[in-house]
Amino acid sequence: MEKLWAPWRMAYVGKSNEPTSGCIFCTKPEEDRDEENYLVHRGETMFIMLNAFPYNTGHLMIVPYRHLADMRDLNPEELLEWMTLSQRALSALEAAFKPEAYNLGINLGRPAGAGIADHVHLHIVPRWNGDTNFMPVIGDVKVLPEALEQSYHKLKAAFR
Numbered sequence: 001m002e003k004l005w006a007p008w009r010m011a012y013v014g015k016s017n018e019p020t021s022g023c024i025f026c027t028k029p030e031e032d033r034d035e036e037n038y039l040v041h042r043g044e045t046m047f048i049m050l051n052a053f054p055y056n057t058g059h060l061m062i063v064p065y066r067h068l069a070d071m072r073d074l075n076p077e078e079l080l081e082w083m084t085l086s087q088r089a090l091s092a093l094e095a096a097f098k099p100e101a102y103n104l105g106i107n108l109g110r111p112a113g114a115g116i117a118d119h120v121h122l123h124i125v126p127r128w129n130g131d132t133n134f135m136p137v138i139g140d141v142k143v144l145p146e147a148l149e150q151s152y153h154k155l156k157a158a159f160r
Contacts, residue, residue: 025063025119038148040092040155045078046085050148050155055125057146058097058155060089063121071106071120082122089124092158096151099126 028037029047038050040060051059062085064078074082086104093099103125107114 023119026067038152041159043081045081058093058126060124061121069118093126095158096154100129101127
C-alpha cells in the first residue's frame with residue numbers, strides 16, 4: 001500500500017472533531033485573527049475566506065456578515081457586493097494561481113450539499129486541466145499541492 005504523507009493536514013482534521021458553538025461564518029469575522037481564520041478580504045457587507053477543507057488549492061467562499069440561510073433574503077447592497085467581490089476574487093485567484101477555469105456555486109439547503117446550510121455563501125473553486133485524476137477515484141483522496149497558509153498569503157497579497 002502506498003502512503004500519502006501530508007502532516008500539515010492534521011491541524012484541520014483534528015479541528016473537525018472539536019465541538020463548535022455558533023455559526024463559523026458569524027464567529028470567524030468577529031475574531032481579530034484573519035490569518036488564522038483564512039479571511040483574505042473584508043468588504044462592507046461580505047467577507048472572503050479560504051475553505052479550510054478545499055476542493056482545490058485557492059478554494060474561496062464569499063460570505064455575508066448577516067446570518068441568512070437564503071440568498072433571496074440578501075438586500076440589493078449585499079447582492080451587488082457579492083457579485084463585485086466575485087469579480088475581485090476571480091482576479092485575485094488569477095494573479096495568485098493562474099487557474100484555467102472556475103466553478104462558482106451556492107448550495108441552498110442540506111440536500112443540495114450545503115455543509116453550513118443556515119448561512120448562505122458562494123464557493124469559488126479554481127480549476128486546472130487535469131486537476132481531477134485517479135486519486136479521488138481509486139484512493140478516495142484529493143491531493144492539494146499547497147498548504148492553506150501559503151494560499152492565504154498569496155491571495156492576501158493579490159487582494160491588496
